[in-house]
Amino acid sequence: xxxxxxxxxxxxxxxxxxRAYLRWRGADFKEVLTTTDVMREIVxxxxxxxxxxxxTKAGVYVQDTADxxxxxxxxxxxxxxxxxxxxxxxxSALLHVYGDEWLVLPAMxxxxxxxxxWTYGEFGRMAAPDDGAKAQxxxxxKRGQMFKGFVPMLGITDATRGCIxxxxxxxxxxxxxHLARHDFxxxxxxxxxxxxxxxxxxxxxxRDPASGDIMKARAPKVTAWVERLRDGCSGEGKLTLExxxxxxxxLTRHFTEHLPxxxxxxxLLGGWAQNQDSGAELPRAFGMTPFxxxxxxxxxxxxxxxLFRLQDAMDIxxxxxxxxxxxxxxxxKSSGGEALIDFKGAARLGRENYKLVLKxx
Numbered sequence: 001x002x003x004x005x006x007x008x009x010x011x012x013x014x015x016x017x018x019r020a021y022l023r024w025r026g027a028d029f030k031e032v033l034t035t036t037d038v039m040r041e042i043v044x045x046x047x048x049x050x051x052x053x054x055x056t057k058a059g060v061y062v063q064d065t066a067d068x069x070x071x072x073x074x075x076x077x078x079x080x081x082x083x084x085x086x087x088x089x090x091x092s093a094l095l096h097v098y099g100d101e102w103l104v105l106p107a108m109x110x111x112x113x114x115x116x117x118w119t120y121g122e123f124g125r126m127a128a129p130d131d132g133a134k135a136q137x138x139x140x141x142k143r144g145q146m147f148k149g150f151v152p153m154l155g156i157t158d159a160t161r162g163c164i165x166x167x168x169x170x171x172x173x174x175x176x177x178h179l180a181r182h183d184f185x186x187x188x189x190x191x192x193x194x195x196x197x198x199x200x201x202x203x204x205x206x207r208d209p210a211s212g213d214i215m216k217a218r219a220p221k222v223t224a225w226v227e228r229l230r231d232g233c234s235g236e237g238k239l240t241l242e243x244x245x246x247x248x249x250x251l252t253r254h255f256t257e258h259l260p261x262x263x264x265x266x267x268l269l270g271g272w273a274q275n276q277d278s279g280a281e282l283p284r285a286f287g288m289t290p291f292x293x294x295x296x297x298x299x300x301x302x303x304x305x306x307l308f309r310l311q312d313a314m315d316i317x318x319x320x321x322x323x324x325x326x327x328x329x330x331x332x333k334s335s336g337g338e339a340l341i342d343f344k345g346a347a348r349l350g351r352e353n354y355k356l357v358l359k360x361x
Contacts, residue, residue, distance in 0.1 A: 005029065013203045018068050018069070026232075033129065035129060081195070084239075086316065092193045112151050114210040155301075174249040178243075187238055195229070202226050256336055261289060264302060265306060273361050282356040308351075347359075
């Protein structure tokens with residue numbers, strides 16, 4: 001019996017993140033395709049239909065990729081995905097936010113505006129692998145309509161799609177320039193942020209055919225990085241501060257495009273938390289908030305889970321001694337993230353019973 005069972009699917013963004021980590025770690029796991037029947041097992045345990053979910057040999061269910069990684073890291077032998085150097089660990093955590101919470105925009109845009117019919121087939125093959133192609137397509141279309149409905153809530157509209165594409169193309173160029181000097185984000189082996197980047201870049205932007213063609217033509221170094229992680233690359237290289245300078249364009253893009261939304265969401269969280277007790281379950285969103293990407297304006301969903309990801313990074317920052325904090329401050333100032341220097345967060349967030357809850361203000 002394997003140590004872990006991963007309920008997942010090739011088409012799933014966060015399944016890709018968890019799978020690549022488990023392969024890199026050399027974990028003893030088996031992957032189970034999340035068919036309709038398998039989802040009936042997951043929902044009573046977790047409370048809603050979601051993947052990936054990992055089950056341990058002892059029958060413990062772990063949901064959320066960060067929790068899956070943390071659970072396995074606690075049992076690990078060998079190099080960690082969390083750098084020992086505080087500044088590198090902070091950079092990894094900041095880029096973890098970027099990968100999980102911001103690269104979803106190009107991922108969802110290209111999937112639903114360039115790969116829609118193919119995606120319906122993939123959803124159908126996942127749900128009903130024994131059915132014929134026509135039946136799979138119809139099943140996939142019914143399931144896929146829910147995910148397609150998220151697209152405008154993510155700020156992906158006719159008014160913004162051109163800027164999302166230009167931003168993604170610039171991201172590919174910036175990441176390619178970094179990968180010309182380093183195999184991974186922080187040097188010679190993956191860190192947590194690599195797996196966060198891999199989720200959208202593999203499952204949607206490499207694997208989906210139209211977007212995959214774009215990546216392979218424009219960014220062969222990014223393509224090679226995806227394939228290294230997909231194939232369970234070695235974990236023996238070193239993480240190094242020498243990798244940080246070529247990450248500054250990516251951090252600047254993150255802070256320019258995403259940080260204003262995080263700050264606006266934090267303000268909305270503060271207003272909501274004033275009338276809540278500790279332990280209150282957070283809503284999935286606080287409505288919509290204005291945002292800019294390039295010179296395009298739109299409205300985007302204000303998701304408190306993004307703040308939960310940011311909280312991890314800011315906890316690393318808060319724990320730094322004065323010398324390391326000075327290094328972090330210099331990095332933030334040089335990349336447009338200086339608003340984080342005094343950022344405290346309107347409320348403390350946690351997870352209980354697989355749900356985001358208020359822990360205090």
